[in-house]
Amino acid sequence: xxxxxxxxxxxxxxxxxxxxxxxxxxxxxxxxxxxxxxxxxxxxxxxxxxxxxxxxxxxxxxxxxxxxxxxxxxxxxxxxxxxxxxxxxxxxxxxxxxxxxxxxxxxxxxxxxxxxxxxxxxxxxxxxxxxxxxxxxxxxxxxxxxxxxxxxxxxxxxx
Numbered sequence: 001x002x003x004x005x006x007x008x009x010x011x012x013x014x015x016x017x018x019x020x021x022x023x024x025x026x027x028x029x030x031x032x033x034x035x036x037x038x039x040x041x042x043x044x045x046x047x048x049x050x051x052x053x054x055x056x057x058x059x060x061x062x063x064x065x066x067x068x069x070x071x072x073x074x075x076x077x078x079x080x081x082x083x084x085x086x087x088x089x090x091x092x093x094x095x096x097x098x099x100x101x102x103x104x105x106x107x108x109x110x111x112x113x114x115x116x117x118x119x120x121x122x123x124x125x126x127x128x129x130x131x132x133x134x135x136x137x138x139x140x141x142x143x144x145x146x147x148x149x150x151x152x153x154x155x156x157x158x159x
Contacts, residue, residue, distance in 0.1 A: 003083060004146040015078060017024060018078050018082055019077065019078070021082065021089065022078070022082060022085055022089075022091065024080060024093075025085055025088060025089050025092055028089075028092040028093060028095070028096045029038065029061060029092055031096050031099060032054065032058065032095045032096060032099055032110060033058060035051075035054070035099045035103070036051050036054055036058065037056060040049045041105045043146065044105050044106045044107055044142050045140050046106060046108075046110055046111065046137050046140050046144075047105075047107070047110060047137075048140070049107045049136050049137045049139065049140040050102075050114070050133060050135065050136065052136065053133045053136035053137065054095065054133065057091065057095065057129065057132075057133075060091075060156065061088055062089070064079055064088050066077070066083055066106070067082065068085070069085070071084065074076060086114070086126070090123075090125060090126065091125070091126075094121070094123075094126040094129055094130070095129070096135070097117070098117050098130065100112075100113065100119060101113050101116075107141070109143070110137065111134070111137055111138060111141055114133055114137060115134060116133045118130040118131060118134055
């Protein structure tokens with residue numbers, strides 16, 4: 001990413017690797033944000049709830065960017081920046097992984113995908129994120145099922 005037109009980077013290798021790690025964060029953000037933009041109302045209420053939960057996580061990321069902007073005024077170094085963005089990198093990487101697996105899914109298959117990803121990770125922080133997303137999408141699905149079972153009404157006007 002840094003000086004991609006050169007055979008080898010002209011900076012210190014450790015700084016180069018640090019920049020590569022940091023630059024992965026905005027690229028992953030773009031992938032997640034694109035998924036949110038593409039998945040609109042027509043994809044059903046479960047997908048809407050899932051996308052809404054992702055928007056909540058993106059707001060947290062944007063707050064971190066604003067905090068970094070404030071730190072620039074206080075002399076932000078690359079090492080300090082890495083310290084601040086490291087948790088967000090892990091979160092964004094997990095969201096990108098989930099995005100790749102859930103792309104094009106809606107309804108029950110989307111919930112199954114999230115649940116599979118939730119059970120396949122051992123990282124507590126990633127598990128918490130997947131659990132948050134799963135609970136948000138599942139609550140809408142359960143409401144739809146209850147209405148169908150108890151009232152005989154299918155209320156998802158998008159599916």
